[in-house]
Amino acid sequence: MDLSSAWQIREGVNAGRFSAVEVARTALARIEAADPVVRAFVTVEPEGVLARAAEVDRQARDSAVLPLAGVPVAVKDNLCTRDLRTTCCSRILQNFIPPYSATAVERMERAGAVVIGKANCDEFAMGSSTENSAWQTTLNPYDLSRVAGGSSGGSAVAVAAGMAALALGSETGGSVRQPASFCSVLGLKPTYGRISRYGLVAFASSLDCVGPFATNPGDLGLLLSVIAGHDPKDATSAPAPVQDYAGEMDCPVAGMRLGIPREYFGSGLDPAVRAIIEEALRNAGTLGCELVDVSLPHTEYAIADYYIIAPAEASSNLARYDAVRYGFRAPHAADLSEMYSRSRSSGFGAEVKRRIMIGTYALSSGYYEAYYGRAMRVRTLIKQDFDAAFGLVDALLAPVSPTPAFKVGERIQDPLSMYLSDIYTVTANLSGIPALSLPCGFTPEGLPVGLQVLAKRFEEATIFRFAAAYSRAFPLAPPPLKV
Ligand code: GLN
Secondary structure (H helix, E strand, C coil): CCCCCHHHHHHHHHCCCCCHHHHHHHHHHHHHHHHHHHCCEEECCHHHHHHHHHHHHHHHHHCCCCCCCCCEEEEECCECECCECCCCCCHHHCCCCCCCCCHHHHHHHHCCCEEEEEECCCHHHCCCCCCCCCCCCCEECCEEEEECCCCCHHHHHHHHCCCCCEEEEEECCCCCHHHHHHHCCEEEECCCCCECCCCECCCCCCCCEEEEEECCHHHHHHHHHHHECCCCCCCCCCCCCCCCHHHHHHCCCCCCEEEEEHHHHCCCCCHHHHHHHHHHHHHHHHCCCEEEEECCHHHHHHHHHHHHHHHHHHHHHHHHCCCCCCCCCCCCCCCHHHHHHHHHHHHCCHHHHHHHHHHHHHHCCCCCHHHHHHHHHHHHHHHHHHHHHHCCCCEEEEECCCCCCCECCCCCCCHHHHHHCCCCCHHHHHHCCCEEEEEEEECCCCCEEEEEEEECCCCHHHHHHHHHHHHHHCCCCCCCCCC
16 A cells, blocks of 8 residues: 555545555555664554544444545644653753643644654754754665754654655744755645644744645645644634635646745755756746846845844743652752752753743843844844845755755764755744755755745745645655665
8 A cells, every 4th residue: 555645545545445544554564664773753653543543434334535545644743642752852851741632733634644653853942953852873775874854854754654644743943844944755844823722832932833744745635634723722823814725736837936935045055056056947948938137135144143043042932841840850959949050950951941042142131132132133133135036036956055964973063054954944833934855856865856936925836836846746756766
């Protein structure tokens, strides 16, 4: 059974051609074979999965058509799943079992999806390679010496290696698009507020989004339609109507105006990635799209801006891990303050501590205006760049990451070089707009490259229309997986 199409699985289960239990057994068998090599999952409970699949089979027999009937989904370990361990890949939440599920997870399950397991990520989603996970590093299924990207690397690999048909990840600054690009799957960062953040463990609240992964635009649209929309439990979720994204896909793209931001094609762009992206731009031209040169002049400040705002908000959000109410508590402390400091010192990893220190510094009295206040004003300039560009074009095309997947260990000792891999992605987070990574080629070494498609706030449908037309016209022939 092929797990690469959520549509086919749902059609088969709804029509009774095969059962959700059979689908779940196939996914579990694939996980058993491939996951010891790529290490995408941190928690899989086969008994619970099969019981849940049996429940979906009963519902499919009794009632109406379920939009995600029996579809196996991997869920990033920073999204709460009721009664299923959720650690954020941090020692401080080692044994945390949430009493509730994230709204995105709950909506998916109501639609018949089966959570197949929890996917590895960088600790509290801070990182670009999963090397900051307290548990393991996820490997790239196209080259086992390389990273899968991050922070949602486990989610991307679960889909890329055929262990789940769909996955949920999260984005604060590129964590869905970058691993999607490294692993040749589709990954969407939706408009801020498009999907409820309820139950997504907070990193930087003004940036955090839940983001879906899939192997094709139809499946991605299906998943987004199910999980998007207003949620009374998240005051930042938007009341904007949810479109039928999968239904948008037959619309023509001829005449669409596509902006090419010149700042995304500077000297830091790897030549092999550049060649593939430039070919993708020519391909878009042959579909009748009009390519327009545009400028996003404040792009060069985006990394500095993001790496003030995200740590500042993280330092505040992570104050809740006090070892009192839940999570890890260091034993044998003499008093309360020693209990706090010992628990937090051994519960958090190095990168999380670095962010807490940077963020606390940036927010401290006397520095707040110089750092955080200023960063917020730069954020407005970056947003205005996009507003101006979208006055001229319907969407933007750009690379996702300046390089293909890098080697495990190559950047982990050098936080700055790790941060720089986010140069083309953090801008969409800072400005709140939707952006997709669409697989568009492989380097001569066989490493995947994603094309980034960005649109106006709440214009996900434009992205889907382009992605569907492009992938229909230019199907990829991927090299074989190494698992
Ligand atoms: N690499 C970015 C960071 O480390 C992205 C994180 C994210 O999007 N969750 O902050």
